[in-house]
Each structure stands twice: as C-alpha cells, then as structure tokens.
Amino acid sequence: MIEIINLCKSFNGHAVLDNLNLNINTGETTVIIGRSGCGKSVLLKHIIGILRPDSGQVIVDGKDVTKMEEKELNALRLRFGMLFQGAALFDSLNVRGNVAFNMIEHMNSKPSEIDKAVKESLALVGLKGIEDKKPAELSGGMRKRVGLARAICIRPHIMLYDEPTTGVDPIMGDAVNDLIMELHNKLKITSIAVTHDMTSAYKIADRIAMLYNGKIIANGTPDEIKNTKDPIVRQFVTGAGKGPITEGIDFEHLV
Amino acid sequence: MKMILDMIRILGERFTGFIRYTGGLAVLTGQTLFWIPMPPFRRRQIFEQMSRIGVDSLPIVSLISLFTGMVLALQSAYQMQRFSAEMYIASLVAFSMCRELGPVLTALIVAGRVGASITAELGTMQVTEQIDALETLATNPIKYLVVPRFLALMIMLPLLTLYADIIGMAGGYIIGVYKLGISHAMYMKNTWHPLKCKDLFTGLIKSYFFAIIICIVACYEGMTAEGGAEGVGRSTTSSVVVSFILIIAWDCFFTALFYFVMR
Numbered sequence: 482m483i484e485i486i487n488l489c490k491s492f493n494g495h496a497v498l499d500n501l502n503l504n505i506n507t508g509e510t511t512v513i514i515g516r517s518g519c520g521k522s523v524l525l526k527h528i529i530g531i532l533r534p535d536s537g538q539v540i541v542d543g544k545d546v547t548k549m550e551e552k553e554l555n556a557l558r559l560r561f562g563m564l565f566q567g568a569a570l571f572d573s574l575n576v577r578g579n580v581a582f583n584m585i586e587h588m589n590s591k592p593s594e595i596d597k598a599v600k601e602s603l604a605l606v607g608l609k610g611i612e613d614k615k616p617a618e619l620s621g622g623m624r625k626r627v628g629l630a631r632a633i634c635i636r637p638h639i640m641l642y643d644e645p646t647t648g649v650d651p652i653m654g655d656a657v658n659d660l661i662m663e664l665h666n667k668l669k670i671t672s673i674a675v676t677h678d679m680t681s682a683y684k685i686a687d688r689i690a691m692l693y694n695g696k697i698i699a700n701g702t703p704d705e706i707k708n709t710k711d712p713i714v715r716q717f718v719t720g721a722g723k724g725p726i727t728e729g730i731d732f733e734h735l736v
Numbered sequence: 737m738k739m740i741l742d743m744i745r746i747l748g749e750r751f752t753g754f755i756r757y758t759g760g761l762a763v764l765t766g767q768t769l770f771w772i773p774m775p776p777f778r779r780r781q782i783f784e785q786m787s788r789i790g791v792d793s794l795p796i797v798s799l800i801s802l803f804t805g806m807v808l809a810l811q812s813a814y815q816m817q818r819f820s821a822e823m824y825i826a827s828l829v830a831f832s833m834c835r836e837l838g839p840v841l842t843a844l845i846v847a848g849r850v851g852a853s854i855t856a857e858l859g860t861m862q863v864t865e866q867i868d869a870l871e872t873l874a875t876n877p878i879k880y881l882v883v884p885r886f887l888a889l890m891i892m893l894p895l896l897t898l899y900a901d902i903i904g905m906a907g908g909y910i911i912g913v914y915k916l917g918i919s920h921a922m923y924m925k926n927t928w929h930p931l932k933c934k935d936l937f938t939g940l941i942k943s944y945f946f947a948i949i950i951c952i953v954a955c956y957e958g959m960t961a962e963g964g965a966e967g968v969g970r971s972t973t974s975s976v977v978v979s980f981i982l983i984i985a986w987d988c989f990f991t992a993l994f995y996f997v998m999r
Contacts, residue, residue, distance in 0.1 A: 526868070529871075529872050530871075531868055531871050531872065551876070555874035555875075555876075556874070558871070558872055558873070558874040559874050561872065563869070563872040565865045565868070565869055566865070567864055567865060569864060569865040569866050569868065569869035570866075570869075571861075571866055571869070571870075572860075572861075572866070582873050582875075583873055583874070586776075586873065586874075586875055587874060587875075631873075641872075
C-alpha cells in the first residue's frame with residue numbers, strides 16, 4: 482500500500498502540491514487525472530523519490546520514502562517500474578541496452594539470461610527483432626513500448642505511468658491501454674497512472690483521483706467519477722470549456 | 737528612489753545567482769570526488785570518453801599548436817633579429833609552449849569542442865527526462881555520467897597538453913631551421929638545454945585544474961538545463977563562456993603562484 486500524507490511541494494514560491502493526501506491500494510490501478518501542469522508528474526516523482534517534498538510523507542509498504550538514504554532508496558526503486566511521457570530511452574544505448582539496463586547495472590546476470598529477459602519483455606509489449614536498433618530509429622509508439630519493456634524487465638511490484646497515451650495516435654493509445662491492463666492482469670502489480678486522457682482513465686482504472694490546486698478533490702471508481710455532482714470534476718471529465726475550472730479565463734481570443 | 741531600489745534588487749539577484757552557481761559547481765565537484773572510488777568502475781565508458789575527448793581532439797590540437805609555434809617563432813624573430821639574438825628563439829618557443837600556450841590553448845580547444853558537446857549531451861538527457869529515468873533505474877547520474885567524463889578528461893587533457901607542447905616546438909623548429917637558418921643542432925640545444933622539469937610540470941599542473949574546470953562546468957550546465965532545445969543551446973553557450981573565463985582566470989592565478997612560490 483502507498484500512503485501519501487500531507488505532501489507539500491513548491492517551486493519558486495508557487496505551491497504545486499498543497500497538503501495532498503492519497504491512499505493507493507495494493508494490486509489496484511489508480512489513475513490520477515488533472516489539467517496539464519497541475520503537478521501530476523511531480524506527484525509521481527515524489528512517490529519514486531526523485532523529488533524531495535517540502536513537507537509530508539510518502540509511505541511505501543510501511544517505509545517513508547522521503548526519509549530514505551540513497552542506498553535504501555535505490556533498493557526500493559528496483560521494485561518500481563516507470564514509463565515516462567516521452568519514454569526517456571537512453572539515446573547512447575540500443576534497445577537491448579535500454580531494456581536490460583537494470584539487469585546489466587544491478588544484477589550479475591549472464592548474457593544468456595539478459596537476452597532471454599529482453600526477448601520476453603519485448604514480447605510482452607508486442608515487439609520483436611529490434612534489440613539492436615537505437616532509440617532514434619524507432620517510432621513514437623515503439624519508443625513508448627520499449628520504455629514499457631524496460632520498466633517491466635525485472636518484474637516490478639509497482640508501476641508508474643506518466644501520461645502513457647500522450648504523443649501517440651488514438652489507435653496506438655488504445656493499444657498502450659490494453660498493454661497496461663494486460664501487464665496488470667499478468668504481473669499482478671500495483672499501478673499508478675497520471676493522465677488527462679479520460680478515455681484511457683476510464684479504461685484502465687480501478688480508482689480515479691482528481692488533482693486540482695495541489696489537492697486530491699475527488700477519489701472514486703470510474704463510475705463514481707463519471708457520475709459525480711462535483712462541478713469541478715464534472716467540467717474536467719466532460720471536457721467542457723466553461724465551468725468553475727476556467728472561471729475568469731477568456732477563451733474568446735482563441736476563436 | 738524606485739530606480740535605486742530596482743538597481744539594488746537586480747544586483748541582489750545577480751549576487752545570489754552567482755553564489756548559487758558557484759555553490760552548485762562546488763557541490764558537483766564534491767559529489768564527483770565522492771563517487772570516483774565507489775564501485776562499479778566503468779572502464780569501458782571511461783575508455784570511450786578518453787577516445788572522444790583525447791583521440792578525436794588530436795587533429796585540431798595538432799593544427800593549432802603547430803601554427804602557434806610557427807607564429808611565436810616568427811613574431812619573436814622580428815624582435816630578436818634587432819639584437820642578433822635569433823638563436824634564443826628556440827628557448828622562447830619551448831618556454832612559452834610548455835609553461836603557458838600549450839596548457840591554455842589545449843584547454844580552450846577542449847572546452848570549446850568537448851565541453852560544449854558534454855553540455856549538449858547531458859542537457860538533452862535532462863530535458864528529455866533521461867537523467868530522471870537513470871534515477872528511477874536506481875543509478876546515480878553523477879556516478880554514471882559525470883565520473884567517466886571527469887576521469888577521462890583528467891587523463892587526456894595533460895596528455896594532449898604534452899602533445900601540444902611538442903607540436904608547438906616542432907612549429908618553432910620549422911621556422912627557426914628552415915626560414916631563419918638556425919642550425920638543427922643549435923636549435924635542439926637551445927630548446928632542450930634551458931628547459932627544466934619544473935617548466936613542464938607547471939604546465940601539466942595547470943592542465944589538471946583546467947580539466948576539472950571543463951568537466952564540472954560542462955556537466956553542471958548540462959544537468960541543470962531546462963526549457964527544451966532553446967535551454968540546451970543556452971546552457972551550451974554558457975558552458976563554453978564560463979569555462980573560457982575560468983581557464984584564463986585560473987591560469988593567471990597559477991602563473992602568479994608559480995612565479996612567486998616556485999622561482
């Protein structure tokens with residue numbers, strides 16, 4: 482279980498996370514929705530310990546990530562997998578080097594074991610025969626899949642997805658959603674995804690939480706979120722141009 | 737009154753920015769030195785960087801050192817001919833190359849060629865979240881990215897400096913022997929005889945410090961780049977400019993130190 486307690490984080494005096502509280506249940510897929518730039522990715526980076534909060538706690542399986550030393554944090558990170566928005570593949574390494582990065586760096590795996598794990602991970606994301614290609618030779622969708630293969634190569638217990646369907650066409654986006662669900666079913670992992678793509682959120686989520694003004698303002702099942710009476714959540718999930726979120730913002734000049 | 741307050745505010749911002757920047761460089765230097773003895777030792781990566789930094793810089797270092805040696809010989813001949821002291825051109829070229837021009841020119845070339853490329857590479861990694869990805873994969877970015885470049889520069893810059901010294905002296909030899917008519921034996925004697933180990937070592941000590949400056953500035957600028965391609969471009973420019981300024985400033989400091997302390 483992951484517990485986020487009173488998490489606060491500011492950048493240049495602007496509070497991005499403001500006393501945020503959220504519980505994520507083991508084995509569930511939780512999707513965090515919110516507008517672009519509202520702090521969803523910042524929240525993910527706090528969960529995996531890349532960013533340190535100004536105050537508050539992130540408890541993963543009973544241990545506070547914010548108080549961990551680098552060694553302990555690295556041991557914990559080996560239980561995580563993270564898919565970045567732009568895949569964040571290492572340009573200097575080929576697909577094999579990217580996917581097997583953790584095995585090469587942190588485990589004394591034999592080359593035959595590495596090859597087997599790379600092939601299996603790529604197969605899980607529907608790719609084969611691209612081990613020797615460089616990231617620059619791959620399309621956006623393929624990069625995302627290789628990023629996913631890298632994240633699952635050492636079979637993590639917790640998966641973090643940062644905008645998994647952003648930057649790919651709708652068909653590839655749906656394929657990525659299917660992949661996330663398939664991985665969740667096959668590997669039985671806890672997943673946290675941040676997105677503003679409601680189609681994706683409804684499809685993959687067991688629970689949906691909405692981040693607004695640094696706080697979680699709604700948390701429920703996809704059906705509960707879909708039928709919410711909260712005007713802010715309602716405006717976001719329906720994608721309405723007018724409502725409390727955009728109050729005072731004039732879009733006339735865009736027309 | 738408002739103008740004065742604005743001026744004080746701008747000065748204050750510049751000053752805190754300067755303190756933050758130098759503090760950042762100092763922290764990165766400390767972290768790099770901390771991670772150097774920690775396993776794993778990435779020999780393959782260090783050799784790759786040595787090749788990129790050292791071997792690939794050989795053509796440009798050769799060209800600039802050769803021409804510098806030749807120009808130095810020609811310019812000093814212009815003055816020395818007045819006093820019929822052409823034979824001392826060899827010593828002047830040797831001293832100038834070993835103590836000053838070899839280390840400084842090589843460092844400036846490497847800062848422009850290698851420092852810029854390190855900043856651009858790390859800056860791109862930063863803005864495309866590759867450095868964050870390294871951390872999520874339980875790998876320290878300083879150990880993985882900075883340490884191999886630091887060690888490679890510490891090894892290759894002094895070697896390149898030594899090479900530049902020799903090529904510069906060869907440039908002086910070409911002018912001295914083939915243009916000014918100094919005999920081969922006389923030129924060689926006047927090159928090697930007055931040259932002491934101290935002259936060579938002071939140049940090499942400088943180049944070690946220049947290697948630290950180039951690597952730390954380039955890596956710091958790269959790892960703090962923000963704002964997409966434009967930000968990477970800005971960081972790359974800043975990396976070269978700051979490295980150049982620091983190299984010249986530290987060269988002045990070391991020259992004064994060696995002049996007064998190691999006379």
